[in-house]
Amino acid sequence: GENVEQHPSTLSVQEGDSAVIKCTYSDSASNYFPWYKQELGKGPQLIIDIRSNVGEKKDQRIAVTLNKTAKHFSLHITETQPEDSAVYFCAARRNSGYSTLTFGKGTMLLVSP
Amino acid sequence: GAVVSQHPSRVICKSGTSVKIECRSLDFQATTMFWYRQFPKKSLMLMATSNEGSKATYEQGVEKDKFLINHASLTLSTLTVTSAHPEDSSFYICSAVVAGGRLDTQYFGPGTRLTVL
Numbered sequence: 484g485e486n487v488e489q490h491p492s493t494l495s496v497q498e499g500d501s502a503v504i505k506c507t508y509s510d511s512a513s514n515y516f517p518w519y520k521q522e523l524g525k526g527p528q529l530i531i532d533i534r535s536n537v538g539e540k541k542d543q544r545i546a547v548t549l550n551k552t553a554k555h556f557s558l559h560i561t562e563t564q565p566e567d568s569a570v571y572f573c574a575a576r577r578n579s580g581y582s583t584l585t586f587g588k589g590t591m592l593l594v595s596p
Numbered sequence: 597g598a599v600v601s602q603h604p605s606r607v608i609c610k611s612g613t614s615v616k617i618e619c620r621s622l623d624f625q626a627t628t629m630f631w632y633r634q635f636p637k638k639s640l641m642l643m644a645t646s647n648e649g650s651k652a653t654y655e656q657g658v659e660k661d662k663f664l665i666n667h668a669s670l671t672l673s674t675l676t677v678t679s680a681h682p683e684d685s686s687f688y689i690c691s692a693v694v695a696g697g698r699l700d701t702q703y704f705g706p707g708t709r710l711t712v713l
Contacts, residue, residue: 517701517702519704524707524709525706525707526600526602526689526691526704526705526706526707527640527689527691527704528704529701529702529703529704532701572639572640583630583642583645584642584702586639586640587639588638588639589637589638589639
């Protein structure tokens, strides 16, 4: 089955800095890679996703890059703000049948004012 | 769009009782819903996949007689924790996939905090 590794487990940055979270996956058949933001006591919120037919996707201050050859994908947050502080999860999935998302272990991002 | 709700948000019960958690897709129909469990500072652990009108598919190690799942309509799935014990205390989260949409885009509910005394 799929295995998703996520690093770092915690990341502290100053407001305005950039933050990068990296994930690797093991199943070469995976072709869907979402990122979720989870605030304390709440459910995960989909913030961006990428499919294997593209290498990069941007949405305002958030971007995701995908390297299928190396089987890794990354989340980039620019101009971080204190409200970006949360736990971020990456995930991977085969887009077929009843495949389910496999999640990384999460990264706690702390943005200091 | 694509809002998923859960009820209740928090529940405290006595050991031995059963607790039902509801998951609703508010503005879309969901043929597939998922139930996850999350321990403090841990990732999401998939418990089961629920398809409307059919039996749920449970992940290995999840007791189907303890965690009863019913997906009776395209907008509602329920998880019943039967004969709850303190070790069942956890954060339970459901998610839903838009019917007829991409199978991969999952929207999560806000979660239910279960505490068993």
